[in-house]
Amino acid sequence: DAGVIQSPRHEVTEMGQEVTLRCKPISGHNSLFWYRQTMMRGLELLIYFNNNVPIDDSGMPEDRFSAKMPNASFSTLKIQPSEPRDSAVYFCASSRLAGRADTQYFGPGTRLTVL
Amino acid sequence: DAKTTQPPSMDCAEGRAANLPCNHSTISGNEYVYWYRQIHSQGPQYIIHGLKNNETNEMASLIITEDRKSSTLILPHATLRDTAVYYCIVRVATGNTGNQFYFGTGTSLTVIP
Numbered sequence: 001d002a003g004v005i006q007s008p009r010h011e012v013t014e015m016g017q018e019v020t021l022r023c024k025p026i027s028g029h030n031s032l033f034w035y036r037q038t039m040m041r042g043l044e045l046l047i048y049f050n051n052n053v054p055i056d057d058s059g060m061p062e063d064r065f066s067a068k069m070p071n072a073s074f075s076t077l078k079i080q081p082s083e084p085r086d087s088a089v090y091f092c093a094s095s096r097l098a099g100r101a102d103t104q105y106f107g108p109g110t111r112l113t114v115l
Numbered sequence: 116d117a118k119t120t121q122p123p124s125m126d127c128a129e130g131r132a133a134n135l136p137c138n139h140s141t142i143s144g145n146e147y148v149y150w151y152r153q154i155h156s157q158g159p160q161y162i163i164h165g166l167k168n169n170e171t172n173e174m175a176s177l178i179i180t181e182d183r184k185s186s187t188l189i190l191p192h193a194t195l196r197d198t199a200v201y202y203c204i205v206r207v208a209t210g211n212t213g214n215q216f217y218f219g220t221g222t223s224l225t226v227i228p
Contacts, residue, residue: 035218043218045216091158105161
């Protein structure tokens with residue numbers, strides 16, 4: 001299995017620029033999660049999708065953040081405009097939908113630096 | 116979801132068993148206990164999970180007390196590569212409404228040569 005794939009692995013951008021993070025979940029998984037990790041706040045859930053539908057976006061910090069899942073094999077997290085405080089590692093995870101076999105599998109993360 | 120309490124850090128000698136405790140005194144009957152670990156700069160890695168019974172896999176064993184208010188993750192023969200932050204999470208099996216995990220601060224385990 002390829003596992004969860006994220007791109008880019010590292011992103012450095014300037015304040016005010018648009019940033020798009022990408023995620024390909026494990027084939028056959030129906031749930032997808034976006035997390036953010038910082039030293040101050042630890043690992044936070046931003047949003048998750050079931051069957052491509054956003055279920056809970058209460059963790060999205062501001063309107064500058066948006067996420068989409070146009071199909072079962074692709075999701076994006078967009079920040080526009082970006083700010084230095086958005087610097088963090090962003091993880092994508094996927095799982096099968098509900099039931100006992102719904103362990104979340106994480107990607108390697110995207111390290112975002114906003115200057 | 117129930118909250119968990121873990122010691123912030125622990126040390127373990129290489130080759131010895133590492134026993135990582137977790138308190139989840141407000142756990143409900145349908146909440147699973149999950150353990151993940153995160154090695155520096157990598158994505159969290161699934162270790163094991165359980166509901167009531169003790170569980171064992173190739174990585175670790177999970178011991179859940181009879182009242183389910185606490186659990187212990189056991190790494191039987193710790194190696195230097197087991198140095199990581201270990202997260203204990205309780206999760207509700209909610210059918211189709213979602214599988215949210217809430218990561219706390221975890222336990223930073225250092226395996227000492």
